[in-house]
Amino acid sequence: MDTLLVILIDGIVYSSWLFIVAAGLTLVYGVMKILNMAHGSLYAIGAYSAASMVGWYFTNGYVPWASYLVFLAAAILAGAFAGLLIERGLLRVMYGRDEVVMILVTYGVLLILEDVIKLLWGVEAYFAYQPYSLVGRTKLLGITFANYDFVLIAAAVVIGAMLWAGLNRTIQGKLLRAVIHDRDISMAMGINVKRTFFVTFVLGSALGALAGGLTAPALSVVPGIGIEVGILAFAVVVIGGLGSVGGAAVGALMVGIARAIAVHTYPQVELFVIYGVMAMVLVVRPQGLFVSTVARKI
Amino acid sequence: MSSILETKGLTKSFGAITAAANINVTINEKEIVGVIGSNGAGKTTFINMVTGYLKPTGGSILFRGRDITGFSPRQVTRTGICRSFQVAQLFPELTTLENMLVAHAMLSKKRLGMQAPMKSQTNIDTAMAALSGYEIESYADAPVATLPQGIRKLLDIAMAMASGPDLLLLDEPTSGVAIEEKFGLMDTVMEAVKRSGAASLFVEHDMEIVSRYATRVIAFYDGHIIADGPTEEALNNPEVREYIVGSELHLQKPEDDQNAEN
Amino acid sequence: MLKTDNTSRNLCIAFVLLLLVGLILPNWLAFLTTIALAKAMVVVGLVMLMRAGLVSFGQGLYYCLGGYTVGIAGQHLGITDAVGILFVSAFIAGCLAALLGLLLCRYREIFFAMLTLAFSMILYGVLVKTSELGSTDGFNVAKVTLLGWQPSPGQLSLVVYSLACLVAFLTAFFMHRYYQSGMGFAGEAVRENEIRVEYLGVSPQRVVFIKYVLAAMLAAVGGSITAMIAGHVDPEMAYWTTSGEFVFVALLGGTGHVVAAFIGAFLFEVIRTIAFDLAPYTWQMILGTTLLLVIFFLPKGLWSLLKAKKVGGNNV
Numbered sequence: 019m020d021t022l023l024v025i026l027i028d029g030i031v032y033s034s035w036l037f038i039v040a041a042g043l044t045l046v047y048g049v050m051k052i053l054n055m056a057h058g059s060l061y062a063i064g065a066y067s068a069a070s071m072v073g074w075y076f077t078n079g080y081v082p083w084a085s086y087l088v089f090l091a092a093a094i095l096a097g098a099f100a101g102l103l104i105e106r107g108l109l110r111v112m113y114g115r116d117e118v119v120m121i122l123v124t125y126g127v128l129l130i131l132e133d134v135i136k137l138l139w140g141v142e143a144y145f146a147y148q149p150y151s152l153v154g155r156t157k158l159l160g161i162t163f164a165n166y167d168f169v170l171i172a173a174a175v176v177i178g179a180m181l182w183a184g185l186n187r188t189i190q191g192k193l194l195r196a197v198i199h200d201r202d203i204s205m206a207m208g209i210n211v212k213r214t215f216f217v218t219f220v221l222g223s224a225l226g227a228l229a230g231g232l233t234a235p236a237l238s239v240v241p242g243i244g245i246e247v248g249i250l251a252f253a254v255v256v257i258g259g260l261g262s263v264g265g266a267a268v269g270a271l272m273v274g275i276a277r278a279i280a281v282h283t284y285p286q287v288e289l290f291v292i293y294g295v296m297a298m299v300l301v302v303r304p305q306g307l308f309v310s311t312v313a314r315k316i
Numbered sequence: 317m318s319s320i321l322e323t324k325g326l327t328k329s330f331g332a333i334t335a336a337a338n339i340n341v342t343i344n345e346k347e348i349v350g351v352i353g354s355n356g357a358g359k360t361t362f363i364n365m366v367t368g369y370l371k372p373t374g375g376s377i378l379f380r381g382r383d384i385t386g387f388s389p390r391q392v393t394r395t396g397i398c399r400s401f402q403v404a405q406l407f408p409e410l411t412t413l414e415n416m417l418v419a420h421a422m423l424s425k426k427r428l429g430m431q432a433p434m435k436s437q438t439n440i441d442t443a444m445a446a447l448s449g450y451e452i453e454s455y456a457d458a459p460v461a462t463l464p465q466g467i468r469k470l471l472d473i474a475m476a477m478a479s480g481p482d483l484l485l486l487d488e489p490t491s492g493v494a495i496e497e498k499f500g501l502m503d504t505v506m507e508a509v510k511r512s513g514a515a516s517l518f519v520e521h522d523m524e525i526v527s528r529y530a531t532r533v534i535a536f537y538d539g540h541i542i543a544d545g546p547t548e549e550a551l552n553n554p555e556v557r558e559y560i561v562g563s564e565l566h567l568q569k570p571e572d573d574q575n576a577e578n
Numbered sequence: 579m580l581k582t583d584n585t586s587r588n589l590c591i592a593f594v595l596l597l598l599v600g601l602i603l604p605n606w607l608a609f610l611t612t613i614a615l616a617k618a619m620v621v622v623g624l625v626m627l628m629r630a631g632l633v634s635f636g637q638g639l640y641y642c643l644g645g646y647t648v649g650i651a652g653q654h655l656g657i658t659d660a661v662g663i664l665f666v667s668a669f670i671a672g673c674l675a676a677l678l679g680l681l682l683c684r685y686r687e688i689f690f691a692m693l694t695l696a697f698s699m700i701l702y703g704v705l706v707k708t709s710e711l712g713s714t715d716g717f718n719v720a721k722v723t724l725l726g727w728q729p730s731p732g733q734l735s736l737v738v739y740s741l742a743c744l745v746a747f748l749t750a751f752f753m754h755r756y757y758q759s760g761m762g763f764a765g766e767a768v769r770e771n772e773i774r775v776e777y778l779g780v781s782p783q784r785v786v787f788i789k790y791v792l793a794a795m796l797a798a799v800g801g802s803i804t805a806m807i808a809g810h811v812d813p814e815m816a817y818w819t820t821s822g823e824f825v826f827v828a829l830l831g832g833t834g835h836v837v838a839a840f841i842g843a844f845l846f847e848v849i850r851t852i853a854f855d856l857a858p859y860t861w862q863m864i865l866g867t868t869l870l871l872v873i874f875f876l877p878k879g880l881w882s883l884l885k886a887k888k889v890g891g892n893n894v
Contacts (some may be wrong), residue, residue, distance in 0.1 A: 053688060055822075056640055108870065118633045122829060123873055125822055129866030136859050248816055249699065256692045289703025293696040301681060301691050367777070371610035372584035393779040405777070410763075418767050422778035426761035428785075435758065479779065 058248020098226020716812025834877020
């Protein structure tokens with residue numbers, strides 16, 4: 019019973035984190051048809067920005083509770099700025115190329131960003147534990163949980179809800195969905211697709227960085243964290259169906275719970291399970307869970 | 317005349333929409349059949365079902381007495397039915413000759429070789445001969461992406477015919493081709509078909525072309541066959557005139573009282 | 579109509595030259611060349627898939643499998659014969675690829691890329707958790723022998739170098755002919771229009787399947803040679819960044835000719851070695867920038883440069 023509870027909570031916490039990372043990735047793919055390999059690097063940028071901001075903030079001894087606003091804002095801004103640079107400086111001239119070529123383009127970006135991060139922040143680990151310990155711990159049925167984990171869950175729910183509302187309840191969101199649905203028709207109807215791309219990429223990058231910022235207090239920020247996260251987000255997004263935000267949520271839950279089960283029962287298979295789930299879903303639903311196949315008309 | 321293709325009660329529905337209902341068609345050896353009907357009448361659905369691109373919801377397809385219902389396109393091709401497409405299906409980055417070479421290599425009874433060069437002199441000679449059969453040999457070295465529409469259509473048909481089939485299904489061979497080139501294209505194609513001894517069925521919107529080349533016409537309307545008979549007779553069928561041809565067409569003396577049966 | 583093709587003759591000359599040069603090459607350069615040849619084997623397979631329109635982001639799976647085959651055969655089974663091991667690892671990789679290929683041959687584009695990636699990450703995940711095989715550190719590989727002869731440590735690198743040259747030569751020789759064959763063109767046909775292929779009576783799935791299995795066997799041989807020369811294997815060989823590197827090299831060289839993969843691999847190793855020496859903190863940045871420049875200015879790889887020059891020369 020205890021293990022079950024731990025698995026459930028752990029799974030949901032991990033899923034929340036995965037969802038926040040994957041949401042930006044899937045949004046960018048849905049609108050721009052670019053599977054951004056550098057998404058993990060944006061995550062890392064967010065994590066580093068947040069961690070150094072936390073360090074600076076607490077050494078100066080400002081009001082602890084306000085630190086959340088500051089370091090999350092730092093992550094979002096850093097991500098948005100990086101996204102802006104990448105879109106304006108590079109992607110813009112590459113639009114219209116094959117999807118697979120775009121993967122390679124973003125792979126190049128990933129290589130570059132990994133070193134940029136090392137140049138900016140060095141290779142030493144950063145610790146930003148203060149916001150993590152600040153919220154304390156809770157005892158639930160005899161098991162102690164860090165409250166920060168619940169903050170993560172709440173953040174995932176809020177982000178998910180905001181994305182949903184943004185896409186379904188605002189004019190801009192509806193335009194975005196039009197572009198997701200059919201780029202050519204949208205263009206013909208007078209939607210400024212280029213601007214939509216720009217906004218989406220910046221937004222997606224900011225989301226990735228926000229995910230990094232949110233998790234920075236819960237772990238040590240070291241070189242290479244982005245590479246692993248990026249690939250996990252891939253798995254999640256592919257399971258849910260590329261471009262589907264709802265799919266990313268379900269994919270994140272599946273991977274999160276599966277991983278938690280593995281970690282608490284048979285830790286040897288942790289990584290295996292994540293990609294095993296992905297492979298299995300693709301076997302059954304080649305396009306992912308929430309995207310349907312389109313037959314070619316001849 | 318013996319029949320080669322026979323469909324019995326062929327039906328296709330997509331959810332609530334019925335694209336083809338109870339299609340019974342018999343094609344005889346060396347026959348040239350025109351298929352007419354407005355857009356969405358079920359002509360392409362019919363071809364797609366016969367060639368295995370769509371699985372029929374009901375009914376059966378017999379080719380030379382053998383049940384080929386549910387065959388994949390490549391199995392259908394191997395049994396001796398081939399088709400052309402509304403939009404020519406080619407390999408755009410390869411040259412015309414390479415397209416033809418690939419067609420020959422794939423359709424030959426032998427397995428695809430892994431070491432023997434595809435561009436051997438014998439293979440090239442065969443392919444060039446096939447191209448000249450459709451009067452497109454002068455385009456041999458041009459990449460397909462640069463070819464004009466009419467040449468692409470001819471290449472599409474030439475590649476389909478490379479298997480030496482018994483039955484050729486042409487899905488709108490003249491669509492996308494300039495009006496003044498249509499008859500030239502059809503002349504070339506029909507001549508080649510006659511040389512090969514295959515039966516053919518072609519979907520066409522231009523009634524002039526239908527009446528000039530077809531010996532028999534099948535008319536589709538709303539997923540059903542509303543007329544099937546000798547060209548003249550079918551084109552003058554009152555239903556056909558009302559739904560498909562339009563009454564302004566006066567190619568022949570009307571024979572209004574004669575109803576072609578399905 | 580038929581252009582005379584001197585590739586086979588040129589390959590033979592290159593092979594003999596490489597063997598002779600091997601006798602005088604400084605150690606580090608012989609090492610670099612061997613690694614480049616080994617990686618080129620993987621890339622040749624990848625290029626074959628790319629010609630069919632498929633990008634595998636998981637060739638590391640077979641590269642690693644080949645490496646670990648050498649390690650396990652030597653350390654745990656006592657089999658050290660270099661040539662024998664190459665056959666064994668190609669066979670094992672072929673079997674695994676035949677199994678996975680049944681599934682993968684139905685996928686295209688991004689989904690093919692992601693699924694291949696997932697499979698290689700599964701192997702990675704298994705290896706890092708297997709303490710018997712050294713987990714993340716991997717383990718050292720026993721020195722190989724050649725037909726019962728145990729080369730001294732000084733001779734070993736020359737032996738592996740020569741073996742790599744021979745294997746690379748055979749691969750290039752047969753793959754060049756393969757590209758020109760019916761099966762070779764079938765790949766391009768699948769890339770260009772699968773519906774037409776299907777209507778020409780050939781199964782695109784089968785074409786992809788065969789190519790996937792061949793590519794896997796080549797990758798395994800490459801991995802084996804790497805393990806023999808480096809004397810060490812670790813799970814990093816299956817990590818997706820390793821696979822990404824292969825895609826990088828394939829793109830750098832281009833898919834126009836079998837030799838492009840070898841040129842690409844050699845240049846890649848040189849760029850990496852130099853970049854790593856000059857700027858240990860920015861070598862990835864240099865690689866990334868190179869990749870972007872190649873994609874932007876030379877979408878068909880470095881080979882297109884050589885080809886353009888050749889055509890120009892003939893016209894004069």
